[in-house]
Amino acid sequence: MELATIDWVMIGAYMLFSLVIGIYVARKAGKNSTQYFAAGKNMPWWLLGISMVATTFSTDTPNLVANIVRTDGVAGNWVWWAFLLTGMLTVFVYAHLWKRSGVLTDVEFYELRYSGKMAAFLRGFRAVYLGFVFNVVIMATVSLAAIKIAGVLMGLSPVETVVITGAVTVIYSSLGGLRGVLLTDLFQFFLAIGGSFIAAYVALNHPDVGGFEGLLQHKDVVSKLNILPDFSDPSQAIGIFIIPLAVQWWSVYYPGAEPGGGGYIAQRMFAAKDENNSIAAVFFFNAAHYALRPWPWIIVGLCSIIVFPDVAAMKEAFPDAASVADDDMGYAAMLTFIPTGWLGVVVASLTAAYMSTISTHLNWGSSYLVNDFYQRFIRPESSEKELVMVGRLSTVFLMIVAGFLALAMQNALDSFQILLQIGAGTGLLFILRWFWWRINAGSEIAAMVISFVIAMYFQFFHVHTGLPELTGWQEIVIGVIITTIGWVSATYMIRPTSKETLFRFYEIARPGGPGWERVLNMAENEGKKVKKYKDEAWRVPQGIFCMVLACVAVYGTLFATGYWIYGNWILAGFITVVSIVASMMLFKAWRKLINMNPDDLYE
Template identity: 55%
Template sequence: MQLETIDWIIICGYFLIVITIGIAVSRISGKDTGQFFLGGRKMPWWLLGFSMVATTFSTDTPNLVTDIVRQDGVAGNWAWWAFLVSGMVTVFLYSKLWRRSGVMTDIEFYEMRYSGKSAAFLRGFRALYLGLLFNVMVMATVSLAAIKIGGVMLGASPLQSILWALIATAIFSSIGGFRSVVFTDFLLFGVAMVGSIAAAYFAIGHEDIGSLKALFEHPALEGKLSFFPEVDKDENGAWSDESLNAWATLITIPLLVQWWSVWYPGSEPGGGGYVAQRMLAAKNEKHATGAVLFFNFAHYGLRPWPWILVALASLVVFPSLESIQEAFPHVDPRMLGHDLAYPAMLTFLPNGWLGLVIASLIAAYMSTISTQTNGGSFYIVNDFYKRFVNPDATEKKLVLVGRISTIVMMVLAGYIALQLRTALDTFKILLQVGAGTGLIFLLRWYWWRINAFSEISAMVSSLLIAVFFRVADLGFPWWLELLIGVSATSIVWFSVTLLTSPSERTVLERFYLKVRPAGPGWSSVRSRIGMSIPESDPLAPQFVNVALGIAAVYGFLFGIGKMLYGETVFACCVLTVSGLFASKLVRSESRGPDTEKR
């Protein structure tokens, strides 16, 4: 494979547009931290929604999906499809609360919700824990994909790939801040979506396949196409061990446990990270809700199938890891994994389209990395440096610290990326580290008794348990390790909650009056206030909207899948019902009151 002039024109043209946008908004972004990190809190829902989708449209995502499909089939995607439940809960129960809180970051929330030195410690520690450790780990995972794509498609060494990728993104991220990230994300989404569809089209057109029908009928895909794990039974009608393990790993644990119990970047229970940053940057509560709703529809319902089609095609063209290694002998053997099949399939693209797809991958990479660095540096600036190191720092000084921290995170992410191996392994590590903490992020808004020690104990215990499983190597199935981690961490933090004192009364009352969470969890605080307060949003309609949203998005996802599989009548029925649910949700939200005006 060789890049021609047309490919380089497309790639360079993309870079020119992105850098121009960054420079154009750099002046207003550099005025103060509110502009640099939140765009002045004037962002519309559609722009923020596209930005969130573009952020998750990263180089590691198609690699991860390919890794999953090649090993566990289409049904394996439930490992991340299950997070839709958490996403819809965030849309209807938490987006308004976040926007109403008025905090600058989700880390600043801690000293608004909790009290005392424990709250201050939690804020500072969490700023470094997320801003450096977790953010850098996510960036390293994305950069691992860039290394593999660069090695397969451009023949670059791991070090060359990571240097060029990080340098380009560091320049862009440090110039324009959040405003340039959001504006360019709109462009990046379009380029990345066209690129992924083109990749699927040419993968299906490969000489070994030829058409969708031929792809789905190929023997290499036997047992890979079902939306749910297949069930094998013995002569007594009992499920086989493989079937039990598959259903536990892919369906039971993700849908019943994982979505509410695991903190994972981009799918945080109750919202957090870059999702919270965009809710806080919205014009008002309705725009915050609309942004997250659009994000969940696009993220889970619209984008997966082009990646899935490329992954399925790769099973025909590269049926084994050995076949990938044979086709690309120059690739570092340490990087060999099923996730390498995605960039391997892209090598069959014709020139012109090749340049566009490479530009789309660069776009996906820059979108995610710029978001992670902007959000991570915001934690470091607002919740550590300004809060504990230099409270009197000028706005220009804070912006400078933000730009410096962006570069530092880039360097650390590049180093860690060179130590990683496969996308799926890294995904499981991140899930295990956050296991058991998710329920706190849901309950802290709706139950007054949660305190800073609850979160500290959960964070420490989940990390120690994850490290223990990695070091001990007990040979447990991954889902069992996750279940043990969730159970043990939940017992620890719940016990600590009951054994420690709650936050100060004045802090709890001030939080309630500002955010107005509904439900019985704040009844004792309400009764103590003893004054007329604005009515909270009733919970019942919100739960109904959550259910409708989940049904609509899954219907859209599976309706598209059935259409591709050739089951047209069934697909049309599912898509029609999904559309009805979606329209009902839109009407419900558009008629809802603007609680900010109460």
């Protein structure tokens, strides 16, 4: 299969459009670091929400979903569906706290919340670890997916794919900063969504599939259709459903679904014009991410089972991509049946998905390296112009390193599992650090080190010990238990954060709750008055209530869509009603939450 001239024109036009936006906003983005990394902190919720959706709609995401569907069926998606709980907790409990903090990055938060040399070390180390090491792995995983898709659809070699797409992305990202990323994401969102629906339509109409009826009745697909796992098979139910819902969502750090918020999600919150826009942006992202996008990907993955029943069939069909062929190539393989003209749109949409994710990670990672490492530790006297210049240079550097790493990787699902394991056990700390004064910088350092050591042990050393082989979920549970015990122990073994820092943090963030009563009592006993709003209620109980309603509404929409597709009208109708009722209750509860934000002056 070869792309026609019209297809190449569409792809080229999209890339040119992205470059024009980067050039157009370059001057404004270059004014200072706040403009470059936070778009002036004056962005509306809808633009930020769409940007987050576009960012998480990467080339590796449909590949990952296709891989899951082919190996574990539709129910296997619970390994990432469970993160909706994390997302909605961030929306209704943490979004307003992040916006109140006033920081430029979530890593800067460490020296707002903690004190002393440990806090400084933590900020600097996390800036390099997340901004460079962790971030480069994510971008390499995304680039791997682009390599597989380009190899199948465009006949490009891995090196050609990385050089062409990486060059365009790094140019507009380095020029336009976050504002350029947001504006290109707006267009990329609609292009990517449209492309996924075209892909699903074409896959369903493949002669071997025969539409919905042929798909849903095919002997190789029927066993893959269940939205809930087979509970008669405990090994499957535990691994893909029980552990994700009971443990994974609150205990594991993963980019885009950080417990308590963080990363590029936090970056978008910082860019919002106010607290309400911050909350609305993250809500829109989670609703669209889990309710709007999955089914087109799932449908393509199911169709690929019929057309390419195993990896050998894909290797035979695409000999040029045989070296990287795996189940995660099922999505790209099905795109080869899209006709000329429409194929250009779909490839452009996948290019958009890739560039959106990479551009966000470039700007986000660069913000850490510049704000939390270069300015904080190397040149505190840096001018704003210098910071922007270093930001642009570090953007280019990150892209180069990620490109080389992508050429050495093989499988997106393996990378997903490794990242989950590295973050296992740290999530509870990120949730509690806002509401329990005793957590300190040492707690975070212990959690980070222990979880990383455990991940490396399982990845590289466990197989050589002679001990029984463990499944992915068993490794995560062990990691969570050991890491949690480790950081809680460190919390009590290490000196608490200084009282002055705790007082200042409480005044700025106003987290409230019983976890800060001792700090307020200390201030009162020492005759130090900690500023607070009059009659400010603790928002967490109402926030958790909103979180539960939001999860019911979004999960209801996700499941109802699936059962409408399956033709199960009664169950689909019932779940639709439940989702609508939950949405109505959420609207009322959300208004109450907003009204709990006091406008009175400090006492």
